[in-house]
Amino acid sequence: MNTPKLVSFTWTKQQNMSTVRSLLKEQTLKRFLELTRNIYPDLVKVFCTNLQFNGDSFVSHVKGVDMVIAKDVWTAVIGLKYYAQRINRGNLGIVEEFNKMQFYKSCLKNPFSKVKFFSVGGLKVDERLIAFIVSWIITPRGSNHSTLSKEDLQLVYCVMNKVKINWIHTIKEHMQKSIRLCDFC
DSSP states (O other): OBOOOOOOHHHHHHTTOHHHHHHHHHTTOHHHHTOOOOBOHHHHHHHHHTOEEETTEEEEEETTEEEEEOHHHIIIIIOOOSOSBOOBTTBOGGGGGOOHHHHHHHHBSSTTSOOSSOBSTTBOHHHHHHHHIIIIIISOOSSOTTBOOHHHHHHHHHHHTTOOBOHHHHHHHHHHHHHHTTSOO
């Protein structure tokens, strides 16, 4: 059993991080990021191993039980709705003007520093926290959470610029990618 990674909005308030709080609330992520329940890694692994997608629903089979996570479940349990902008490689929509290097440099404490790779280390505090939330909680991966991918930067860009994101779609795309790469297997 593992303890989930979460964001305490009380802590962000105590730390005077009102910008981060308001940006995450604007994205309707508060309930999702504050979820606190036990996680059973073996059951999650079985769920992900058997995971299939049927339209907008996640379908799996765990311990003899068919599980379907549809739009209404996302809304009722996690508070996310299946609406807003879909952000992925084939559909950048509103963020077509996104320039990875230009945005990354705008997030740096020292925008004139030389960029070898997209590390969270030199980012301003708000951008760094949003980047860690994206790479650790919303779209987790097996390793190297301190180096941001283009997808991570796009999501941070959208959050920082108040572009509403379809988080269910983002999570679905990430899970499909992770299953192909065996991140969850």
